[in-house]
Amino acid sequence: MIKSIAELNQARDECKSMVTKRSLASAAAAAVPVPAADVGVDLLILNELIPAINRRFGLAADQIEGLDPQVKQRITVIATSLGSSFIGKAVTKEAVTLVLKKVGVRVATKSVAKYIPILGTAVASSVSFGAMKWMGNSHVDDCYEAVRQLLAADTSDAVGSIADANSEEVPKVA
Helix, strand or coil, rough: CCCCHHHHHHHHHHHHHHHHHHHHHHHHHHHHCCHHHHHHHHHHHHHHHHHHHHHCCCCCHHHCCCCCCCHHHHHHHHHHHCCCCCCCCCHHHHHHHHHHHHHHHHHHHHHHHHCCCCCCCCCHHHHHHHHHHHHHHHHHHHHHHHHHHHHHHHHHHHHHHHHHHHHHHCCCCC
C-alpha cells in the first residue's frame, strides 16, 4: 500500500503515462476501417488498464481483501462517495461496457466518422484517443483521491492517538 504523498504522486504519474500509451493504441485501432473492431479493442484495453491502475494504487480486489476490516470499509465508503465502479472490484465486461456508454456520443461519432474517406479516419482516431484518455485518467484521479483520503485519515488517526497518549502522560498538578 502507498504510504506517502510522494509515492502517491509517483503512482499517479506512472498510471497517467500508461493511460496515454493505451489511448494511442485505441487511436490506432480506430484508424482501421473495420466497423466495430475498435470498440472490441477498447473493451480489451479497458479490461487490462483498469485492473493495472487499481493494482498500482494498491486498490485491486485481492489487495484490499488482505487489509484490516476498518480500512476495507473506508475504501468502500470513499469509492462510493467518488462514484467509482472499479475501485476494489473485479472488472467485468459489463462494467466496462457501462463506462463506454458514458462516452456514447464519442463512440458513435467515431463509428460514423470512419465512413468519411481520409478525414474520417483522423476524426475517429482523435475521438478514440480522447475518450480512452478521459476514461483512464478519470479512474486514475478516482484512485488518487481514494488513497489520498486514506492517507489523510491515517495521519489524523495517528495525530489523535499521539494526542491521547500525551494527555495520559501529563501529570496532574494538585
